[in-house]
Amino acid sequence: KQEVTQIPAALSVPEGENLVLNCSFTDSAIYNLQWFRQDPGKGLTSLLLIQSSQREQTSGRLNASLDKSSGRSTLYIAASQPGDSATYLCAVSGSGNTGKLIFGQGTTLQVKP
Amino acid sequence: GAGVSQTPSNKVTEKGKYVELRCDPISGHTALYWYRQSLGQGPEFLIYFQGTGAADDSGLPNDRFFAVRPEGSVSTLKIQRTERGDSAVYLCASSLGTGPGELFFGEGSRLTVL
Numbered sequence: 001k002q003e004v005t006q007i008p009a010a011l012s013v014p015e016g017e018n019l020v021l022n023c024s025f026t027d028s029a030i031y032n033l034q035w036f037r038q039d040p041g042k043g044l045t046s047l048l049l050i051q052s053s054q055r056e057q058t059s060g061r062l063n064a065s066l067d068k069s070s071g072r073s074t075l076y077i078a079a080s081q082p083g084d085s086a087t088y089l090c091a092v093s094g095s096g097n098t099g100k101l102i103f104g105q106g107t108t109l110q111v112k113p
Numbered sequence: 114g115a116g117v118s119q120t121p122s123n124k125v126t127e128k129g130k131y132v133e134l135r136c137d138p139i140s141g142h143t144a145l146y147w148y149r150q151s152l153g154q155g156p157e158f159l160i161y162f163q164g165t166g167a168a169d170d171s172g173l174p175n176d177r178f179f180a181v182r183p184e185g186s187v188s189t190l191k192i193q194r195t196e197r198g199d200s201a202v203y204l205c206a207s208s209l210g211t212g213p214g215e216l217f218f219g220e221g222s223r224l225t226v227l
Contacts, residue, residue, distance in 0.1 A: 004155070034216070043117075043204060044156070044218040089155050099144055099208050099216055100169060103155030 002027045004092055006104035013080055014112050021075040021107045023090035028068050031093040034101065035064050035075050038087045047088075048075070080111045115139075117219035119205050125225045126195055134190040134222045138207030145188050146216065147180055148204040156204055162188060195226045 003026045013019055023033075032051050036044040048057045048064040050073070056065040063076040073090055087108045091101035118137040126132055138145050144163055148156035158172040162182045170180075177195075182188040192199055202221040208214045 036218075041220075043220040044206075044216075046215050046217065049215050091155070099146065099214060100158050100161055100172075101146075101148075101156075101216065102158070103148075105153070105155045 002030075002092060002094060002102045004090060004102050004104040006088075006090060006107050008107060009105065010108045010110075012110040012112065015080060015082060017080050017111075019077050019080055019109070021077070021088050021090075021109070023073040023075070023104055025071045025073075025092050025102075027094075028071050029094070030068065033064075033066055033073050033090060033092050035062075035073075036089045036091065038089060038106070040086075044089065077109075080109075082111045082113050084111050085109055117205055117207055117217055119203075119219035119222050121222055122220065123223045123225075125227065127227050128195060128197060130195050130226075132192045132195055132224060134192075134203050134224070136188045136190070136205030136207075136219060138186065138188070138205070139217055142207035142209055142217070143185070144208040144210065144214075145182060146206040146208075147188070147190050148206065150202045150204055150221070152201075159190070159203075192224075195224075197226050200224055200226045 005024050007022045034049045035047045050057045050066045061078040066073045087106040089106045091103040120135045147159040150156040160180050161169040165185045177193045180190045202223045204221045206216040206218045
């Protein structure tokens with residue numbers, strides 16, 4: 001059974017700092033991995049999607065890497081801003097022909113001005 | 114519509130009552146998913162529709178939960194004889210086609226069972 005773990009559960013950093021969020025998964029037979037952002041009381045916004053054949057994806061100040069063999073992904077946020085404060089969730093999609101996602105518990109990030 | 118729309122945004126009900134939650138996916142998206150998110154947890158998969166049919170309902174916790182998508186667009190999640198443990202945010206997501214792809218989520222329906 002696929003399990004997804006995110007470390008740390010919470011993180012507080014000063015504005016401007018570069019930071020890394022970690023995600024690990026137990027079954028390397030994934031189709032893709034997605035990182036989402038969730039603001040309090042809101043739904044999920046997709047940030048980056050990495051196909052299993054890819055090693056990384058970049059969007060603006062965000063960079064996500066994937067090491068399928070070791071069951072790990074990282075989300076790198078450069079030059080953090082207070083507006084980046086949110087919960088970040090990673091999710092993996094199994095190798096079957098479905099978009100069913102298994103989520104981690106999330107990392108709650110606070111960026112202090 | 115421009116995004117996934119869910120109604121109601123908030124629902125408070127009493128234990129034992131029947132509840133319906135509605136999801137209107139992005140126009141043209143054939144795949145639709147229901148997830149449930151408890152406080153402080155990541156979303157948990159409930160059911161996946163491809164068109165009108167439930168392709169995977171393995172996440173439904175018991176037979177009190179049922180979902181339909183009769184015309185391949187709007188979906189309704191139905192919960193019978195609600196229990197306090199059903200309290201959670203119910204999230205709906207849609208994606209463009211078959212197979213894994215980028216999912217677009219609605220803002221969720223927060224269900225509170227008293």
